[in-house]
Amino acid sequence: MVDFIQNTLDGIFIGSSYALLAIGFTLIFGVMRRLNLSYGPSIMLGVFAGTLLYIQLNAGLLVVGLATVVGAVLAGLYVERICFWAVRRGAALASMVSSFAIWMQLEEAVTIVFPDRTYPFPPLADFTLKLGPFWVRGEHLIMFICASLLTILLHLLLYRTRFGLAIRAVSENPTAAKFMGINTGLVVMFAFALASVIGGVAGYLIASTDQQVTPLFGLWATFKGLIAMTLGGMGSIPGAIAGGLLLGVIEAQSVWYLGTEYRDLVAYAVLFAFLVFRPGGLFAQKSAMQSRLAARRV
Amino acid sequence: MTMLEVRNLHVTYGKVRAVRGICLDVAEGQIVTLIGANGAGKSSVMHAICGVIKPQAGQITFNGRDISGLPSHRIVPQGIAQVPEGRMIFEDLTIRENLLVGGYVRSRGTDDERIDEVLELFPVLRPRLVEPAANLSGGQQQMLAIARGLMSNPAFLMLDEPSLGLSPKAAEEVFDLIGKLRASGVTILLVEQNVRQALAIASRGYVLESGQVILQGGSTELLSDERLINAYLGIRRH
Incomplete structure (x- = not known):
């Protein structure tokens, strides 16, 4: 039982970073109704910007963190311009395919500049807390606290500010938002930047926990974020949080009871089960159903 | 004084030419109505005026300023608002x-x-401000859509099928409201499938067919026009 609780705790801590990735995915999906496969790779670019400053200049934690976030935002805006702004509305598949192409491009670019397999990333903390029979790693605790704070800030932004209201309006009905005189293009760009800030922080927390980065980080981040978002329910922020935590716990349990090699296998099996039995995810989107109802009502 | 002037407007969707050279004028304080079958181009004209779609050609002047081709976020602040068809509330x-x-x-x-200020006209919404808009009935949603359109304090309001899908009583309320709005000085462009009621409240009307104006004039004039009676008022059917 102690093991099970310890695994659950570890899973929740790790899952908080998955939740951030899923929130980023869901924000973009919310305003665009399109999938951005390049989300993970744009975070990877940010992480490498951080590691570059660390290797070359031996920069401190704060500078590395800032560089990671700024790099992720710049890469995110680049993706937005190329894959979403330039590809006209309605061509969702074209956007997804071009985001895949940009993913490959970003990965290639990083591999050319950083030809080795792995690079070091500065650790955030090196302590372990003992709470009764349970152990908590310092990085995990910091990860969890940062993720929680960021989620609260995002909530305040979305529900307490004018611009947050505009994001929610565009997410629900971009045409109606346009009728209200909202500059939807600007809102989408801002939402991308916001998702990249969240992704950048997540990337920083994850890389400093692993203390190393590889160009495959983009693939990894896209997978974790997509799976967590799908488990929770696409386009729902509470869903993204729940999906991230659930994925973290599932992974931690399967590592303990089945072995590391089964971690991803179990995660995919659960994803498959969700897609078959509960395709809307934990927080199935009400709004999709509502707009269908509304369409019928007219 | 002419508030809105549309000259030779063309709107196309891909290969479909929805609006083909429409001209219309709306004087300040008037209600003007657009009449026509589905697909005649009424909504497209409105969408082009408020900048939700970009016209292919033509000029739109609002209060003497050329607004043709501007995006909606540059047009709406100038005092133009639209209540879109199907309400589109959030x-x-x-x-x-x-x-x-x-x-x-x-x-x-x-x-x-x-x-x-806006809720003075919509007392039913006042006690329900914190409720999700999904809770409202169809008629109340239409009221909310109009109230939302008035929030930007527009001088010129476009209403696209405001009584569509409403009960006769709710539709009646919508028409009462349109009258009140005109009395308060808002200029209105109205698209309505209830042609008789629309002409009763409007001072002018334009009849559209396949993206062109085929008939225009004062409301009383149009109400007695043989062609309009045949096509839209349903007294005699072909």
Whole structure:
């Protein structure tokens, strides 16, 4: 039982970073109704910007963190311009395919500049807390606290500010938002930047926990974020949080009871089960159903 | 004085030419109505005026300023608002938030006062401000859609099929409201499938067919026009 609780705790801590990735995915999906496969790779670019400053200049934690976030935002805006702004509305598949192409491009670019397999990333903390029979790693605790704070800030932004209201309006009905005189293009760009800030922080927390980065980080981040978002329910922020935590716990349990090699296998099996039995995810989107109802009502 | 002037407007969707050289004028304080079958181009004209779609050619002048081809976020702040067909209210947002989105282009800080002013006309919404808009009935949603359109304090309001899908009583309320709005000085462009009621309240009308104006004139004139009677008022059917 102690093991099970310890695994659950570890899973929740790790899952908080998955939740951030899923929130980023869901924000973009919310305003665009399109999938951005390049989300993970744009975070990877940010992480490498951080590691570059660390290797070359031996920069401190704060500078590395800032560089990671700024790099992720710049890469995110680049993706937005190329894959979403330039590809006209309605061509969702074209956007997804071009985001895949940009993913490959970003990965290639990083591999050319950083030809080795792995690079070091500065650790955030090196302590372990003992709470009764349970152990908590310092990085995990910091990860969890940062993720929680960021989620609260995002909530305040979305529900307490004018611009947050505009994001929610565009997410629900971009045409109606346009009728209200909202500059939807600007809102989408801002939402991308916001998702990249969240992704950048997540990337920083994850890389400093692993203390190393590889160009495959983009693939990894896209997978974790997509799976967590799908488990929770696409386009729902509470869903993204729940999906991230659930994925973290599932992974931690399967590592303990089945072995590391089964971690991803179990995660995919659960994803498959969700897609078959509960395709809307934990927080199935009400709004999709509502707009269908509304369409019928007219 | 002419408030809105549309000259030789063309709108196309891909290969479909929805609007083909339409001219129309709306004088300040008037209600003008667009009449026509589905697909005649009424909504397209409105969408081009408020900048939700970009016209292919033609000129739109509002209060003497050329607004043709501007995006909606540059047109709405000039005092043009549209209540779109199908209401398009934000069902996930609360009623208050819907109104705030409607007033998005206004300068900050005076939202609550404006909500207060607008709700004078919509007393049913007042006690329900914090409820999600999805809770409202069809008629109330239409009221909310109009209230939201008024939040930006427009001088020129376009209403696209405001009585569509409403009960006769709710439709009656919508028409009463349109009368009140005109009395308060708002200029209105109205698209309505209830042609008789629309002409009763409007001072002028334009009849559209396949993207062109085929008939125009004062309301009384149009109400007695043989062609209009045949086609839209359903007294005699072909």
